[in-house]
Amino acid sequence: MPSDDSGERAEREHRPSPIDVHVGARVRLRRTLLGMSQEKLGDALGLTFQQVQKYERGVNRIGASRLFDLSRVLDVPIGFFFDDMPDALGGGQSAARRNSFGFADQQDGFDDETLHRRETLELVRAYYRINDASVRKRVFELIKSLTPPD
Structure with missing residues (x-):
């Protein structure tokens, strides 16, 4: 009798993609650096703050047009949302492409925790x-x- 793995497959489909989690974290980072609330960002995008929360946690995937809107409202190039992506997730591009925000490469003793x-x-x-x-x-x-x- 064939095994029914539909429950396991459904569970995998509901887990956020690591890429979506990374992009959401970058949205949250930029929003907090600007001192902007989730509610204010949501208002600028025509969303509720709960929808912004889901984007930031990676629960909801951000489509291309929404990413474009986010880059405009948060005043960053679209590439910013993919900066510092771990190599295992598709990072590892050249430094010039990866660091589109205009800052120098990460320095010794300076990690993502410093930004928070x-x-x-x-x-x-x-x-x-x-x-x-x-x-x-x-x-x-x-x-x-x-x-x-x-």
């Missing part, structure tokens, strides 16, 4: 609240000058 610290989020939010681009550039140069040489 309150201090980092507050610093980034304060930096982007500086309206004058020339002042923002001088602040950036000041911070770089205070760090130890590579």
Whole structure:
């Protein structure tokens, strides 16, 4: 008698794809860096905050047109959502392609946890609240000058 694996197959189909989880985490990262609530992001996209939560957890897959809308609202290139993807999930492209956000490659001692610290989020939010681009550039140069040489 053939085995019925439909229950096992159904369970696998309901688990979020690791790629969807990664893209959702990048949506959450950018939203929090901007100091934007799930509700505000949902309003900008015509969604409920619960739908935004499902996208961020990877439970709901983000389609191409929605990804385009997210990139516009969050002010990042579409490639941002795929940056830092583990090699096992299809990452490992060239650094120029992988790092489309314009930052240098990841440095020793700097990991994804650094991006989630309150201090980092507050610093980034304060930096982007500086309206004058020339002042923002001088602040950036000041911070770089205070760090130890590579």
